[in-house]
Amino acid sequence: MTAQPETRTPLSRERVLAAAIALADEQGIEALTMRNLAGALGVEAMSLYYHVANKEALLDGVVDTLVSEIENELGGLGVPDGEWKESLRNRILTARGVMLQHPWAPSVIETRTTMTPTLLRYMDTLLGILVEGGFSNDLGHHAMHALGSRALGFNQELFAPSDPSDNDDGMAMLSDVAPSLPYIMGMLSEVAHDDPDSTLGWCDDQTEFEFGLDLLLDGLEQRMLRT
Amino acid sequence: MTAQPETRTPLSRERVLAAAIALADEQGIEALTMRNLAGALGVEAMSLYYHVANKEALLDGVVDTLVSEIENELGGLGVPDGEWKESLRNRILTARGVMLQHPWAPSVIETRTTMTPTLLRYMDTLLGILVEGGFSNDLGHHAMHALGSRALGFNQELFAPSDPSDNDDGMAMLSDVAPSLPYIMGMLSEVAHDDPDSTLGWCDDQTEFEFGLDLLLDGLEQRMLRT
DNA sequence: ACCTGAACACCGTTCAAGT
């Protein structure tokens, strides 16, 4: 039990980022404060600033780490051989797999304002898949924008409940306003909603994500062939 | 100049929400603190809590006010007559018009976790347009999710620069990593980027928004007709 | 019913100082 007692491994940027991800995974993103993170690393808060410029830089690094995680699962960088549509779909669904392991990640990505080299390289590979698949630069450009956050495996819904597993957040009061929601009530009586196992938000479940993704991919294919 | 000197109009939920929107418009969303907002209203911070439960409720109210703004521009609630595709497109581009007047709004909407009656009614009308246009409940449901935040007029990009008018944020260092970005560099040499007048982020400009929107609408139409 | 003042428990971050 006194195995490694005083041999505190020195901090490093990588250790800090890994600890930040672990902390967010375990206690939620709101628990990721400089003080908490330092505590988890057995260190004072101010020590973090030696390895990371400030909290924004910490979050940038966290996102970079997640993008690297995606690329590792795909076996590294580089445009793969094979059909563009399949490659792109596969890549994006792999990205989604990483997001599902870190459900707080989309909310962090949404707040980033600086484009990092890692993210740029990820996007370059996506664009490369399109261009090598026959897209013009112009159509490839449109395609990247049309995909938006889907390129990283998540879809921005109109709102996300605090606890993804608790749909009653917005549902409890739904009965109050039901009379003024004829179409939604009609739909809900007929359509099952949400697979709790593959969900990144109220409605961003696997089925809906793939529906929207395929809608875009099919549309892009048609516009490419039309050229 | 001493026209209305001591006759301080009493606070109200509406005045608080309107002042919050004005403050964010003028000084940016990060300036919207309870203390600042109170100051702008000539009141102490704690007075706000009489009209609004807390800051989250304030932001919920702000979003509701913006949605109402959209509906006012459209001439009220209710499913309009006419072709579904045109109605939906028109509605969404109107929503986008409101977002462009309040460029901070998307970032606030993204953080909402409670579904308000106002937002539900807005969505009900969108769904109504689809269903009256011939969509099944199931396909209408898929369509709403596929649209995601586009239903409110914005598209989640992979990152958004701090100052929308300053693309150099991410571009300054682009030259450093250029060698590892063959496709992006090739594209940028050929494709013009961003219309600064109609932009909600790095790339969410009017052209790209409409491209993505039409991609989705065309795809949905095909899937509906296939039924 | 509506507004205030002082206080509390947090943030991120600075700076000079330790080893």
Place this chain on the structure above:
DNA sequence: ACCTGAACACCGTTCAAGT
């Protein structure tokens, strides 16, 4: 080179108190 302690300028929010 790496880490710390005390302090600063902010947050949102409580509670008891004023009118």
